[in-house]
Amino acid sequence: MSDHDADPLAEVRMLLTGAGITAPDGDLASLQRVLGTARRRMERMYAVDTGDAVPAAVFRAELDGEVGR
């Protein structure tokens, strides 16, 4: 377990600071409260057997101006 796992507020602050965002303490506290929910939601996604599924990508190699088919 990392220090951040033990201190979700520190983790939220680190993630936002790392993104160049300075948020007031009240907002950080609110985000701290939803962090656990977000993590649980994410764990449910990893529980799905996705095998070697490839994520859909908007990227297409053809030139702009052509539309999908």
Add this chain to the structure above:
Amino acid sequence: MTPWTIERAGRAIRAGELTSERLTEECLAASDRFDGTLGTYLARFDESALAAARQADAELAAGNDRGPLHGIPLGIKDIIATDEGPTTAQSLVQDPAWGDQGDGPVISRLRAAGAVLTGKTTTMEYAIGRPDFDKPFPIPRNPWNTERWTGGSSSGTANGVASGQFVGGLGTDTGGSVRLPAAYCGITGHKQTFGLVPKSGCIPLGLSYDHIGPMARTVWDCAAMLTVMAGADASDRTSVDRPHVDYVARLDQDLPARIAVVANPSVAASASDSMMAAFDDAVAAIERAGVEVVLLEVPHYDELANGTFLALQAEAFAWHRRQLQERWLDYGRPTRLTIAQGALISGGDLIQVERVRDIARRAVIAAMDELGVDLLLSPTTGYPATPFTGADPRAVAMSALHTPAWNAAGFPALSVPMGFDVDGLPCGLQIIGRPFADDQVLSLGHHYQQLTNWHDAVAPIHATSGGTQE
């Protein structure tokens, strides 16, 4: 009095009983009366709307009929750019110059079809969050009960249609933002198959989950709008080239032999008793019309919904990051806290969300194949419109859980009025179909509106002068 619909107004205009100018004047008069109370508009285009209406009348008089939308007043959600004015996204942050790009393809198509654009309608800031009383923008209120929310985020379009301030309009839907306000306000709204309608010219929320969808009183009206809106455009690389479909012409196709009710435990668990009672009545009405109704536990249903929330936050964060760095406090608190959750999701997490999205989409299609059904039913929301203050937190949290799975799947999903709860608030029936089977979805909704008259119910705040005797 029956409120104008696109269908009925079009008939009256062609019969010489109504002009586009008179219809537009009626709509503008309704806005004079109700906009202040309902918070429908961020910008009104009265002058250009009346000019467009007069032009529509002149063209019809000259024998140039552009089709069902000719001369019909429409409201446009203010995250979609139009030539007439700035696009604010109901935010202090949005650069007004963004809207200088003018009409995107959907607006151009509606305009070419003769539609009259009456103005830009209210939303939640950047199409996300909750009503924000701390910012200097109108609060959209529900014409069925002004102490209740309209649902979001296509709020002004929904309450404007429901109150007769325009006859149809555009919303956008990333997790339910067409269907939720349609259900809350007692109107019809369609989130079409992802890619069917190009969304360039619209401020993105979740780039790969966003849709621009039609909202109106009836399925016929939404079908008429979708017929004009659909079709690939090179400016949106997620749009898909498909054969043109006249969705109105497909409305009268035979009812399906069999459909399925979404029977996942989370549906009933996140809905009120009176919502489920209205839903049961709606299903029974369809059953009485000769359709066999079976149950389907949709594979990965909850994961599809989860994935929509997670991915839209990540995608929104990518789009807003620079502005969040510079103008954090200029965002509304609900908005910034929702978008900032995208920073809590790793790159690997997002890839996994997209992998689940693909697996789940395939699994749902396989389950529908196995059961022999093309259409699914569920309530649109778990609860009706929630109050601005003192709302049951469960109702707020649960209401939005029935729609987002279909954004992740990309399937078409329609909301039609299906009655009222114990407090007299509208309830919505959601009809879901296979990818690009929008015609089947709309057709079942249309049949349902022939079997019931919930879509004719008129909100307490409505322009009663804006209709005809039937």
